[in-house]
Amino acid sequence: MRTMHTTAKIKGWMQAVSAVLLTATLVACGGGGGSDNSSSSSSNNSNPPSLLNGGSLPASPTQQPIAATATNTVPVTVGQGASGVINIPTVSVTICAPGSTTNCQTINNVQLDTGSFGLRVVGSALNSSLLGALPVSTLSGSSAQLAECATFADGYTWGSVRTATIAIGGESTASAIPIQIIGDKDASTVPAQGCSNSGGSAENTVSDLGANGILGVGTAPTDCGATCVNASTAATYSNYYACPGGTSCARTAVSLAQQVANPVANFPDGSNNGVIVQMPPLPDAGAPSASGTLVFGIGTQSNNALAASQVFTTDAYGDMNNSTFNGATVQAFLDSGSNGYFFADSTLALCGSSFAGFYCPSSAQTRSVTLVGLNKTTAAVSIGIANAQTLFGNGGNYAFNDLAGQIGGNSSFDLGLPFFYGRHVYYGFDRTATGGSAPYVGF
Template sequence: MQITSKLKGWMQVAAVAIGVSLVAACGGGGGDNGGNSSNGGINSLPAGPTQQPIAAGAANTVAITVDKGLKNVINIATVSVKVCAPGSTANCQVIDHVQLDTASFGLRIVSSVLNPSLTAVGGLPITTVNGSQQLAECRHFADGFTWGTVRTADVTIGQKQASGLPIQIIGDLPAAVPSTCNGVPENTVDDLRVNGILGVGVMQIDCGTNCSDTTKAPAPGNYYGCTGNTCAPTVALSTQQVTNPVPKFNGDNNGVIVQLPPVPNTGAASARGTLVFGINTQSNNSLGAAQTFLSDDAGDLISSTFNGQPAKALFDTGSNGYFFDDTTLQACGSNQPGFYCPPTAQTRPFTVKGAGSATANINMNVVSAATLVSSGSNFAFNDVAGQGIGAGVVDLGLPFFFGRYVFYGMDLRSTTGQAPFIAF
């Protein structure tokens, strides 16, 4: 998701990821020791949702894993994807530890994890614009940017395939980063802490008419045409932009369901859930009794309320905590910058509202981040929270998803007429 449409923090919101192996060694101090005695009232928190995921095994499912991952970062939900050269069944690679992100749109893979046969001539072809220029993208997130070429691939997730899909290969043009692509570069596995990002939010393409309108001069900051190490802003047609794979599936393509199991308020070493493709298309993806909220184009509920003030609600598996502004919550010190460490466990209510009249009240439980990670062995938490990523924005990150079925209805108004929605 582009930062101009909404702020996203995918596994490091505003550069505040918790690396458990680091903080476990550093211990408390500087305001980080709040709530370490008598478990900080964790047992008094209100009970959370208790839905259990279905087994991943059907053709329209793929497993979700939350564990220590590649870099010991908490609350990173990942899946595996298969990438093939277009039309090939031999030049393929299964890539694990790809972060599941419901607040961005399209697949992005770090170039260094790909087999040379996929990045070489005859592998994943680079999209060209303006004659012979390579198409590259600078995708801005709240905590940095990814830079790399746009290429075409056949992508399989579980047993669902999107053929000829435009994807971004991160970090394959390091010398050509334009000055207008500003912020912190996150073009390696060490930077991202994952091998890639799979954006399955409600938008079909990641920029839309802001980048495809040929009647307007291309604005810097999104797509670029590159010759050698020289890159300039360019228009990218909708067929060339990095594309959400789900609407390109043959069936089960009108949405996704994120299902994660409940975890204890003290956390769990890991959690295993299921990503289900399609809504009301199979016996395993019925919308059922879920409450539905019409969203804006990007999947946000912009008429919500927090602390008596208007707020925008983001439903983002790519954020590893709840993120909101609350001056009454004690901030952690330097060991967990940007996170909250209240002396006792807290609950903050949040009222979400869609474009219609539907509303729902959500309890966001908050436990000291220092307390939660002190064991060094748990990586799945339903009650870690941090400081906000933008005025009036409440980011319902991965803690929100534990014990819930969360539905994302794709924006299909250009074809079938379905408007985007969130349901849970």
């Protein structure tokens, strides 16, 4: 889960991060690597008896990703990654100092997250030459440095807002845009209001984050929008802080132009109206790795036609707020940054302390959630839930399509990375501020 919603809504990735990191230790001991089984289609007939144990899993989707060879594409990899966390899709991102074509660095193992908006990179992943050349933003009309705190279920990231030119695949932003550098500000500067008092610990290192950074390519063009522009709402909900002299950081309003920006929305016309996340099908028992493709633009080139069977218009953040599960209304979202399905279901047994937060049903299960868009498009989606402890029994697997866990409360249903395997998932960016189309998701 990588959410930058200003109302601090929680999506499930960090909900089970402790269990994930424990699992990662087991995975790392297994050696990882091995041949890439990502192109194997799922077949319930090939599942080991211990996985089903008298239960069954729904048929898995079978779409394959296109080759990441065009300018408007970049490879997506699920594997051991930066710190051995399971089900983390990663891409490579090149960061350049503003106005330079030589002071650049390509950062691998940046998590691809459709549940957030904007690029965030751990400062320690950057070389000193590039980091020193990225200008720290100052609040408009003052000399106060601009910083940001992103809060998650179990912690927060803290760091400066800087500007950089961003290239991904063969596309590049036309000019420098705001990004967040995680962990580059001294811990003593972390504000209590809305940050260190959010109930969790700092997540400012690669090992804590599980990646070298986060690439947020969800439906919003910036990470806070009007909430952070308006002084009255920013006083309570802003992610941004003004730091006079680099210290004494206090919550502040900030203009759209200074907010951390979705890089793809700043690519040249033809690649900037949305993205398509394409992941291969998986065996239900999991695979050592998976290789997919991120495509830039929708309906603008020969390789990015809108071919979704269902298209759901959403709120600004890509949420379908009138969806239903078990007879209750839920806020559903398709979030590649969550490494499992996360939802509340008291009929599913939870794992023991070694895998706390994940579901461990005695037999394989199927659940159905009905997605409802603002355009009234409705579709029932069936998901499979296998016993997490059984899945983790093969220490060499990092990619799973039937991993699920518990989320706090009954109001959210997080269709995380398992949903993406064997599908092409579309995200149309919110262009209503300029008279364009409303945000949407589709598959």
